[in-house]
Amino acid sequence: DGRYQIIPTTKQKAFLSRIICAEECFHFSEVGSGKTKVILPLLCQAFISNNTEVHKHLARGGKRKNVLIILVPEHLVTDARTQVLRYCLNLNYREEYRVYDDIFALLHKNVTLGTGTASSKPQMKQVFVTSFNQLKKVLTYDTICAKVKPFREQILVVADEVDDFLDRNKLVFNICSNKSNDFDRPTLDIFFEVSRAAYYGRSCPEKVESSPNPDYWRHLYHKFGAIHSEIQETSCSINKSFGIFNEKTLGHCTTNIVHDIEGYKSLIARPYESVNRAMPGSYYSDVERTIYLTYVILTEDIAKYDELFQGERKFISYEYWNAHLHHLDFDDLAYGHDKLSEIVNKHPDTQDGLTRFLYEIILRRMEIRDRARSVSSIDIIFNFDCIGFTGTPFLDNYPTFNYIRNERKDNIPDLIDRSFYAYTSDQLSESEFQERFARFQGQNNNTMVEYVSSDFISETTDEMAILESIFLREERMAPPAGDEMKVGFNAIVDLCGVFKRSSIHDVRDLLRKLFGPDRFHYVYHIDQVDNSDRVLCMRSDNDVQYDEEFYKHLCNTYGMGLRERIFFFIDNRNVIGKDVPFQLVYNGHYGQPLFTKSIVVAHDVDDFSKIWQAMGRSRTMNETTFSIYKSGVPDTLDTQTSGPSDIKKQALTLELYVQNCDRKMAGNISSIYLTIVALFNLSQGSFFYPDEIVNVF
The missing domain is CATH 3.40.50 (Rossmann fold)
Structure with a gap:
């Protein structure tokens, strides 16, 4: 035109x-x-x-x-x-x-x-x-x-x-071709014993000493222990960095889905790109890591194997039942219809025996790497x-x-250009650090932040209970209802991937439970398959495209009050680079930010660059305030009670930023x-x- x-x-x-x-x-x-x-x-x-x-x-x-x-x-x-x-x-x-x-x-x-x-x-x-x-x-x-x-x-x-x-x-991408293994029964048994001992923090099993190769098994026990310690952080845990491949976790991938979920490939632990998002075509770097992480999934997310158990339960022998599962009726176990996860929930004492049974089946089917290209x-x-x-x-x-x-x-x-890096060895004064940090901020030079301890997240595995605690804390700290200059939070960024098993409907239901159907009318989210922008209605299950036409409808309906009627949920997959649309359009039209207060759930993420990326989902960082939930925040650095203040003047910012720069100085040693x-x-x-x-x- x-x-x-x-x-x-x-x-x-x-x-x-x-x-x-x-x-x-x-x-x-x-x-x-x-x-x-x-x-x-x-x-x-x-x-x-x-x-x-x-x-x-x-x-x-x-x-x-x-x-x-x-x-x-x-x-x-x-x-x-x-x-x-x-x-x-x-x-x-x-x-x-x-x-x-x-x-x-x-x-x-x-x-x-x-x-x-x-x-x-x-x-x-x-x-x-x-x-x-x-x-x-x-x-x-x-x-x-x-x-x-x-x-x-x-x-x-x-x-x-x-x-x-x-x-x-994320440096390496592996492509493998595999061949069948020839693990015998005693080998499978020791794999299970060593995996269990490493998982529960027990001593190396005595059975190792009578094996043909005790040095290997002792080394493997320590290796499994190191892997177990590594994955304890929420950000690196099951369904975040690894999990099972199936139609749901490969929904974003248009090719090779059948290849990736066939046979044993759908039973073993394999790499994820982010929460519930499998990395198609790739395997873990060694079979031992795959073996141990598969045990972790069997133990922590056993429902993933309901279908496998239903097909294999009839092969449970009387001798195996008598040795490991005699708590249950044999006929009900071998020929019943209860799901594996239901049996374990009703009879927790059976988990060890059922896990052993399935673990041996999976390992027997597991293919060993034949050739690879990295x-x-x-x-x-x-x-x-x-x-x-x-x-x-x-x-x-x-x-x-x-x-x-x-x-x-x-x-x-x-x-x-590294001119704005700040290293421990620089011994910068407060003013010198703030000057370098301001160069890093650029136009986002008036960012107001409060750091909040997230140690309570480690106390439960109930994701909605965690989210409820966060919402209630933020609600208590919200400005008085009569303060027209300030409004409460309306956005959350799940940086650490803590909400792995929850759907956007779970989030919507919690918002409705805590604040009723009239506080927010819509919940913004990002489609897990095609990454499109969507909004879910609070009063119904209507889920529509968040496009220019719908945004205009919202503006015509709510005017500048739009930001008080839509809640933004940004999941772990979209922390980096994702542009939540119409923020600058709204800001230019109404002179106020679309994100009023953004909650960043960092928890165990101590990489400041990732925290800054999560904050950057707000395109109006100078006008949006932030609550950053971080584990290990000392009481002296927890700023929630004093309210938001300039991020570059806070002691925890200096600590995280300098730590980040130091790591990049030493980064090439690790790679x-x-x-x-x-x-x-x-x-x-x-x-x-x-x-x-x-x-x-």
Whole structure:
């Protein structure tokens, strides 16, 4: 229609220029500055154009780039794809180009890098939009590797939320092929005994000493104990970092679902990307970790195995019943209809015997890794020219493709500007720290926060009881009803993933129970399958799209009082990068924030960058107040009673921020093995490490 579709601000123009021209690969811009909605499509348009100066800088010291690969976290792929397709199709640049919404298009014989199709003109530009793990996955395909390898100097990778891409806990993606195991009955029995002993904190079983290989079992016992200690934190627990693969947990994945839930694959513990969100195609780094985590699921979430038990219960022998399950009637146990979870609830003493029975079945079916291919984020950094951006600029440092290509031997340059980092060794005064932190905040320089102890969360496993405690605490601290200048909370961000088994209907029902049907009329949530924005009605089960049409309806109905009628629930999957829509539109129209007070449930998350990301789901951080629920907060630092104050002036902020910077200084020590493996892969001309899973544990 002749009008500009994107009108960047002066600050956004400067940031885009810095991304294109600066020596550093990755760049920081504060949360909510329009990186995905403005910067990303403009960067794509610049790449598609024939601007000579732009392409000179995008070459990053190498060859001219003809292929652009846009990488985003999986839950942001839909948004990124929408932005690119909206603003980058049918541009009249007199340049032929293609935009692909699936990186697996490279499997097609007619899609060739640098030309696009067999009949196309040479050097046609191509843009691919994909997720971090999908790119790693395609680099395990020999067909695609053969296409990519000769053209890698002509490929530019753009990473959004690059701190998540280089998160050392998410570096590696493993693809495995497996074969059947040959565990005998005594081996299965010792696996169970050692798993149980490690889980309940008992001493190493005596049976180990009479086994053919006692040293192995003693080592395994200590390993299981270490894994058990690792997963005790709520943020790293069952259904958050690991769980069972089924249709529900793979609902976000459109491919390979049948392959991932067939047979034993649906019985063993496998990696999750976030709460209840399986990581398709991937396995744990070693079979022993899989074995122990499967025992944890059997013990803590036994209902997952109701179907397996129903099919196998008839094979319980009289001898096994007499030894382990004689509390029950044999016929009812072997031929009855009660579910496994129901039996355990009625007769808790039977759990150990039933767990042993199923554990042996699962381990007998479990396939052992035969071959594997592992790709890490470091492999991508070493093999491709990369640029990117993030709202939380805490990154480990690695040599770039340009540094390696030119065989440089000087100090490895920083991937990102670290001038606002604050280390313990700096011994900064309060004013010096606040000055550096203010540079980190950018425009969000007046953020008001209160830290609240969340130690009560560890006292129960009832998720709705925890949420009720949080709501009641916030309600007690709410301003008086007559204070028109302030309103109570209307948003919660589940950063630590504590609400794993609860649905949005459970949250809605609790809000209705505590505050009645008239306090809030709608609950905002994000669809677990397609990441779309939804609102659930408080008075009914109507669940509709939260789009522009519905937002206008809400504005016509409630006016500026809209924010008092909608409650925002942001789940653990969408803490990073998710843009809850219409916040800036509402703020510009009514002069007040859509998020009034946001509750961030951090609990055992002590990574300040993740806490800041969770706070950033409010796009009006200077006008929204925050309650951050954190475990281990000393009474002297618990600020709930004194109310919100400037985040940079609080002692706990300094402690968490400095700790975060210190960890990034030492970060490469923890990932040194992966760095060496990536260098080895590079020397072998390979994107992946074959035959053995590379492991971050």
